[in-house]
Amino acid sequence: MSDVLELVDVSVVRDGRALVDDVSWSVKEGERWVILGPNGAGKTTLLNIASSYLFPSTGSARILGEQLGKVDVFELRPRIGMAGVAMADKLPKRQTVLETVLTAAYGMTATWQEQYDAVDEDRARAFLDRLGMTDFLDRKFGTLSEGERKRTLIARAMMTDPELLLLDEPAAGLDLGGREDLVRRLGRLARDPYAPSMVMVTHHVEEIAPGFTHVLMIRQGKVLAAGPMETELTSRNLSLCFGLPLLVEHRGDRYTATGLPLG
Numbered sequence: 197m198s199d200v201l202e203l204v205d206v207s208v209v210r211d212g213r214a215l216v217d218d219v220s221w222s223v224k225e226g227e228r229w230v231i232l233g234p235n236g237a238g239k240t241t242l243l244n245i246a247s248s249y250l251f252p253s254t255g256s257a258r259i260l261g262e263q264l265g266k267v268d269v270f271e272l273r274p275r276i277g278m279a280g281v282a283m284a285d286k287l288p289k290r291q292t293v294l295e296t297v298l299t300a301a302y303g304m305t306a307t308w309q310e311q312y313d314a315v316d317e318d319r320a321r322a323f324l325d326r327l328g329m330t331d332f333l334d335r336k337f338g339t340l341s342e343g344e345r346k347r348t349l350i351a352r353a354m355m356t357d358p359e360l361l362l363l364d365e366p367a368a369g370l371d372l373g374g375r376e377d378l379v380r381r382l383g384r385l386a387r388d389p390y391a392p393s394m395v396m397v398t399h400h401v402e403e404i405a406p407g408f409t410h411v412l413m414i415r416q417g418k419v420l421a422a423g424p425m426e427t428e429l430t431s432r433n434l435s436l437c438f439g440l441p442l443l444v445e446h447r448g449d450r451y452t453a454t455g456l457p458l459g
């Protein structure tokens with residue numbers, strides 16, 4: 197298996213403070229990673245490196261076999277799908293859902309007067325269908341609910357047929373039904389052997405879909421645990437990560453975490 201992502205001794209320093217501190221982490225082809233950590237731990241900063249939008253202050257980062265700093269990022273970026281709030285803010289609100297997904301194939305965020313290939317339109321429809329968005333194709337992106345927007349962004353990130361899919365808090369802001377629906381869809385994607393390697397940032401173990409294989413826990417910029425879900429997603433590690441006693445339970449193919457009474 198080849199490395200999709202390989203960070204060696206990576207630090208990101210701003211105003212004399214390490215936001216990411218000496219992180220070494222590798223993601224192999226086909227793996228599905230979850231990044232867990234408290235607010236401000238450095239999760240989004242790591243994702244920004246993985247998407248080639250942020251360069252480490254020190255250390256080395258290889259993405260899809262290319263060394264950050266030596267590769268033309270404009271050639272690298274189409275190989276990476278990214279769905280997150282930062283992307284949602286860049287997309288025109290008046291564009292339809294179908295156009296929002298379709299424009300990804302042309303490496304831009306706005307539509308032009310040009311005709312799109314029927315093949316691309318079919319692909320956009322298929323991804324939207326897979327995410328349960330078929331009834332919303334002509335709706336303006338700006339009028340979607342949080343959950344509908346999240347599902348559209350994932351379809352959009354899939355459109356370039358990425359080798360690496362990065363999801364930044366895809367279930368944040370969803371109600372219970374919306375979360376469960378998304379977890380089911382992400383689970384289907386995670387178990388699809390043809391789906392890209394995936395890295396998902398989340399705040400809650402309840403949002404981990406079946407099919408995710410590995411977890412990275414980060415606290416104050418430092419890696420606290422990284423490895424297979426079944427060995428690393430433990431009460432001990434999660435308690436250390438969030439700084440309070442937590443009980444992790446594994447029921448069926450899902451996880452829950454609850455705080456223990458401070459005895």
Ligand SMILES: Nc1ncnc2c1ncn2[C@@H]1O[C@H](COP(=O)(O)OP(=O)(O)OP(=O)(O)O)[C@@H](O)[C@H]1O
Nearest residue numbers: 210211215233234235236237238239240241242399
């Ligand atoms: N450009 C910057 N300059 C200075 N500090 C920054 C900069 N960008 C981020 N930070 C700080 O770096 C730390 C890590 O931020 P990051 O967004 O990676 O955390 P996170 O784990 O994603 O947090 P959250 O769960 O709240 O989204 C935070 O303390 C943040 O305030």
